[in-house]
Amino acid sequence: MSALIDPEDLVHETELVWLEDIEPLDYVRQSLDRLSSRRRKPPYHRDGRMVGYAVIGPEARASAASGTFRRRVFWLLPHDRDQQPDGLYATGAPSEAVDPRTLAPKVAGYKTERSEGGPASEAMLELGRTLPKA
Numbered sequence: 649m650s651a652l653i654d655p656e657d658l659v660h661e662t663e664l665v666w667l668e669d670i671e672p673l674d675y676v677r678q679s680l681d682r683l684s685s686r687r688r689k690p691p692y693h694r695d696g697r698m699v700g701y702a703v704i705g706p707e708a709r710a711s712a713a714s715g716t717f718r719r720r721v722f723w724l725l726p727h728d729r730d731q732q733p734d735g736l737y738a739t740g741a742p743s744e745a746v747d748p749r750t751l752a753p754k755v756a757g758y759k760t761e762r763s764e765g766g767p768a769s770e771a772m773l774e775l776g777r778t779l780p781k782a
Contacts, residue, residue, distance in 0.1 A: 660708035696725035
């Protein structure tokens with residue numbers, strides 16, 4: 649489980665919307681952002697690009713102080729492994745990164761050998777699974 653996302657913050661999620669194919673991505677960064685809507689594509693104000701976001705149901709209540717909703721956003725920075733395979737994250741991954749294949753509505757996701765850029769574990773090899781070449 650991701651140490652940075654509290655499962656209680658995900659209880660109202662109904663769907664994850666991917667803006668691009670996540671299959672070739674070893675990891676995505678995830679964060680909980682304060683957003684003005686439950687469903688619409690959120691604005692993106694970071695370097696890099698947004699690759700997905702969560703939709704939350706009508707039972708989610710806006711913050712009384714700000715009128716915003718806490719929703720997950722998935723993103724990548726220009727120096728992440730998908731753009732710079734031999735760069736800073738050739739091995740390892742940022743603290744907020746998780747394997748996108750482990751994400752689902754209400755599920756925070758977690759790091760895997762693939763997301764860490766390391767060798768496949770013996771368990772993966774026994775299952776006949778290998779990491780893709782960067």
